[in-house]
Amino acid sequence: MREDKKGGLQYLVWDGLPQAVPCAPYSEKECAFVSALSEKLIALRRFPDVVSFAFFCRKANIARLKREFDKCPELRLGRGTVFHITPSNIPINFAFSLVFGMLSGNANIVRVPTKPWQQVDAVCGAINELLALPEFRELKQRIAMVRYGRDDGMTGYFSENCDARVVWGGDDAVNALRKIPIPPRAVEMAFADRYSFCALDERAVASLDDAGTARLAENFYNDTYLVDQNACSSPNLIVWLGAEKPEIREKFWRAVCERAAGYRMAVSFAMDKYSALCECLADGCGIVGVARHGNLAYRVRLSSLDGVEKRRGKFGLFFEYDAACLDEIAPCVTRKWQTMTYFGIDEGALREFVEGNALKGIDRIAPVGSALDIGVMWDGFDIIRTLSRVVDVR
Amino acid sequence: MFGLDEIASKPPFSLCKNEKNALFERALGELSSLHCDQCADYKNIVLGLGFDPDAPHRVEDFPFLPVRLFKTRDLLSVERSEIVKTMTSSGTTGQAASKIYLDRGTSAAQTKALAKIASDFLGGARLPMLIIDSTEALKDRNMFSARGAGILGFSMLGRDATYALDDGMRLNFSAVSDFLERHAGENIFVFGFTFMIWEHFYKAIERSGRHLPLDNGILIHGGGWKKMQGEAVDAAKFKEGLREACGLRRVYNYYGMVEQTGSIFMECGEGRLHCSVFSDVLVRDHRDFSVRPIGEPGLLQVISLLPRSYPGHSLLTEDIGCLTGEDDCPCGRLGKTFRIDGRAPQAEARGCSDTYERR
Structure with a gap:
């Protein structure tokens, strides 16, 4: 982990500001990475929430989601870069948000909770190990995980450089973030109080x-x-x-x-x-x-x-x-x-x-029992389609 | 309705367990009925909790309101036109303050109870009084802060009340010296809030290198230890500091709250907080609110027989404490004794809100 002393910014996963090079949703490389992450985290056998995240990411589940997605023949590409602002009180949510961003074909900047959750370190550790492997080298510039306190300047910088912004955490968070602009073409997926x-x-x-x-x-x-x-x-x-x-x-x-x-x-x-x-x-x-x-x-x-x-x-x-x-x-x-x-x-x-x-x-x-089971359909959004753009070919 | 005058005519720490229990069962029954008749919110709550105000109950079976409710609601058991005083808690910045509405009767009862309780420590005569605070604390007479109310309430018990601090909270050595000269050889009633005393009185004396002869002083102080924890000062260190700085040996802490002004709990020389004939304490398990026995810590429920203009006779505080005995304190005072272990810690809830944390 590197630390930018001036800004109080910690880079948990970082190889420069992610390059907004889109790819198709559920592209081979991203799917392979997600299932490799699953294997690593399952082997870790720590934290029930990390295990259930790993279970979501397993190869068979991603393949199933891809099959569902492919039923619709439209041509889609990721929007570019997704900036995720994830909640402080559900430690594993940031990981789901990242995977949704990857599966929809985007590069990702994830602001993880400022609270020092061990789950965050465990998942970021696994991601860094995978990115060090030759087969995932090209993903290095597509994943950034950062931690910083409430800093509108920093948030403004990442917001300027995104094509989609994902805001978790309720009305207050959404309202606070709405004051910080995103580029005109960018979309925002905001999870309000429900x-x-x-x-x-x-x-x-x-x-x-x-x-x-x-x-x-x-x-x-x-x-x-x-x-x-x-x-x-x-x-x-x-x-x-x-x-x-x-x-x-x-x-x-x-x-x-x-x-x-x-x-x-x-x-x-x-x-x-x-x-x-x-x-x-x-x-x-x-x-x-x-x-x-x-x-x-x-x-x-x-x-x-x-x-x-x-x-x-x-x-x-x-x-x-x-x-x-x-x-x-x-x-x-x-x-x-x-x-x-x-x-x-x-x-x-x-x-x-x-x-x-x-x-x-x-x-x-x-x-009953599935209330918290997060998936690619959430809160009324088809997350993969919201974070990708459709190319209309006639 | 039970008569407070009759209760106030007894020595304040004179009722043994059985006598007190009989008195409180009856008095709480009457108070609960009174507030049910007069305060719709109170009635809705206690009936909703399954309480039957017309049936007899054991002391521990009377319902209790969470103190926080006085921050969120205006709770009155008299017409607004009857209100002569509204007291507010000091509430740290950003937090809502409690609002306590007093009519003439409840206000007078508070004054009387406070005088009775304190006289057990100060003696019967009104002593010259040194207040370790500034007159600034009394500025707004319409909205009494807990601090202002405490000063005013206690100052009725003394004479020649003299403020030790100026408007800038600096120790006024000359005023205090003049006061002590005027009353040389007499017992002195010293009053103040724990943190103010430490910060603006004790430290100022230490810094000055001077000595204030308060060997004849009897200090009564309250207001909690929260800020003192930041200074790493506990009761023993506090007492020791004051003895060294000004010879104060008789130092009595009290536990009280704006929601139950008057019926304060005084700490005796044995270091135990005492219930008086006006008050009682129960310790409850936070998991089911069952009553905990002597020696086991829990949430404090405080009972006061004074509140009639607002439904504050039985309250669940957010303080953790522990009963230390009943009718068995070596100091000889009867009634339950207890200690305070501090405020219940604020635990953090899980859940998906609060992403972009407020600074």
């Missing part, structure tokens, strides 16, 4: 045996507690479909609490959560009741979904709503809504819900 929910079919949950309930709870835990219920795709609201039997719901929550028993509930999280609960109770409207499982899970039952997206839970604060059918919640769905996780609802019903109601929001519909 709201997510989970729909559970009561009858389907009722039919589960103990092992099945535990699996569902495990999946739900992974969507929520694993990231302090603080990722944009973690559900805040649980919609119970066909809710008639409260005991089914209790069975589910008991299983969730059992799974979450080892959750790292910091003292300040407990205080934040209790304060948030009191805050929403004080307002009084639209609340039917509260159930508390120690301080592990707070459940606020709602009688109305008015303004529900302003009710945000963290650290295991959930809002619950009973609905006879999915259509009942359609009027509340705004463009802020991102991920819908579901259990026990068939695909036809899901499609009908979105199409039939012409929803303004909801960009992802995924089974």
